[in-house]
Amino acid sequence: MTMKAFQDYYSENFASCFGCGRLNEHGLHIKSYWDGEESVCRFKPKHYHTGGFPGNVYGGLIASLMDCHGAGTAYAATYLKNGSKTDTDPASRYVTAALHVDYLAPTPMNETLELRGKVKEIRGRKVIVSMTLSVKETVCAKGELVMVRISEESLSE
Amino acid sequence: MTMKAFQDYYSENFASCFGCGRLNEHGLHIKSYWDGEESVCRFKPKHYHTGGFPGNVYGGLIASLMDCHGAGTAYAATYLKNGSKTDTDPASRYVTAALHVDYLAPTPMNETLELRGKVKEIRGRKVIVSMTLSVKETVCAKGELVMVRISEESLSE
Numbered sequence: 001m002t003m004k005a006f007q008d009y010y011s012e013n014f015a016s017c018f019g020c021g022r023l024n025e026h027g028l029h030i031k032s033y034w035d036g037e038e039s040v041c042r043f044k045p046k047h048y049h050t051g052g053f054p055g056n057v058y059g060g061l062i063a064s065l066m067d068c069h070g071a072g073t074a075y076a077a078t079y080l081k082n083g084s085k086t087d088t089d090p091a092s093r094y095v096t097a098a099l100h101v102d103y104l105a106p107t108p109m110n111e112t113l114e115l116r117g118k119v120k121e122i123r124g125r126k127v128i129v130s131m132t133l134s135v136k137e138t139v140c141a142k143g144e145l146v147m148v149r150i151s152e153e154s155l156s157e
Numbered sequence: 158m159t160m161k162a163f164q165d166y167y168s169e170n171f172a173s174c175f176g177c178g179r180l181n182e183h184g185l186h187i188k189s190y191w192d193g194e195e196s197v198c199r200f201k202p203k204h205y206h207t208g209g210f211p212g213n214v215y216g217g218l219i220a221s222l223m224d225c226h227g228a229g230t231a232y233a234a235t236y237l238k239n240g241s242k243t244d245t246d247p248a249s250r251y252v253t254a255a256l257h258v259d260y261l262a263p264t265p266m267n268e269t270l271e272l273r274g275k276v277k278e279i280r281g282r283k284v285i286v287s288m289t290l291s292v293k294e295t296v297c298a299k300g301e302l303v304m305v306r307i308s309e310e311s312l313s314e
Contacts (some may be wrong), residue, residue: 016207018215026205048183050173052228052250058175059253060221067217093209096216100257146196 006039006072006080016094019068030065032117033153034080039073039117041065044122046155050109057107062141065115066131067096068143073117074127078149094147107140109135125149162188163196163229163237171250176225187222187260189229189274191237192245196230196274198222207266214264219298222272224253230274231284235306251284251304264290264297282306 007020007030015023020030032041043065051058074094108114114134121128131143164177164187168309172180177187181253189198200222208215231251271291288300 010209014209014213016211017209018206019217021207021209024205024207046183048181049175050178050181052167052171052174052178052252054170054173058221059256060176060217060224063220063224063256063258064215064217066302067220095209096258096260098257098259099216099220100255101220102252102255103253 001081003033005033005103005127006076007031009075009080010077010093017068019064020072028064028068030068030072031075032069032076034076035116037118039069039076041069041072041115041117042112043115044096044112047109047110053106055106057109057113059071059101062100062103062107062113063101063143065113066101066133066141066143066145067099068097068149069115069117070129070131070143073119073129073131074147074149077119077122092149092151094149096145097126097148098146100144102142103140105138106141108135111135113140120144158223159166160190162190163233164188166232166237167250174225176221177229185221185225187225187229189233190269191207191233192273192276194238196233198226198229198274199269199273200272202266204266205239210263212263212266214266214270216258216260219260219264219270219290220258220300222270223258223263223290223298223300223302224256224267226272226274227256227286227288227300227304228253230276230286230288231302231304234276234279234284249306251306253302254283254305255303256300257302258298260298262295265292268292270297277301
């Protein structure tokens with residue numbers, strides 16, 4: 001049995017995100033899971049995801065992965081328990097209010113990137129998620145995201 | 158005569174960035190120019206650059222555009238004058254040390270996004286760039302970037 005990722009629970013109308021939507025044919029299709037208290041997402045960049053220097057990963061990809069993994073983590077922290085849905089308000093999603101990334105070291109190409117998220121705070125409709133992006137044992141970037149819960153209804157307006 | 162963009166001056170070895178490298182076949186190829194004291198970049202997202210909700214642009218794309226336009230602005234602020242190179246240290250590039258994005262309003266699809274950058278501070282090897290991303294008259298996101306100058310030599314190490 002394959003474990004479902006956070007993004008596999010997104011409802012069909014809201015599964016079109018370039019970064020994490022399973023229905024976006026051209027997208028990155030990132031997948032996030034719980035690993036104890038942390039959320040984890042592993043992603044292997046494509047050969048063309050290079051930055052200014054060909055041997056390093058493009059900084060925009062790193063921000064993009066953090067954005068979508070952060071949204072998934074906020075969703076899972078409030079709506080998923082142990083890989084299955086809770087029954088409270090399932091028709092909600094998180095959007096990013098703020099994203100901060102510190103680039104600490106060049107991120108090498110041809111490696112699997114590991115993102116690890118931690119829920120720092122849940123306050124009302126806001127979830128604060130902190131994050132690292134590592135290659136093997138090296139933390140290449142750190143991030144912090146402010147996610148805000150909105151109902152799917154308000155997204156459709 | 159077509160005016161050259163900031164990115165057209167990047168040396169060949171460092172023009173492979175997915176966001177702004179003219180030699181990346183799969184990339185976004187953003188182009189940045191001066192408009193008085195501000196740097197400007199206009200970009201029309203592809204149909205697949207959607208966020209969780211299909212009518213809005215993917216937040217990761219917004220962060221990516223800011224990242225590359227910020228790097229271009231820092232480069233141009235120190236090495237380009239009126240669309241031509243200065244002769245001081247041309248073999249340097251800027252990398253992103255920190256990126257902060259505040260998402261203020263949904264960014265609609267099927268529109269041209271306009272990014273405007275301003276150099277807030279130049280201090281030693283650091284350039285701080287502030288930025289807006291607008292659709293027509295609406296500012297959809299604001300950003301601030303800390304860019305750090307490095308020599309191409311150190312990138313190759």
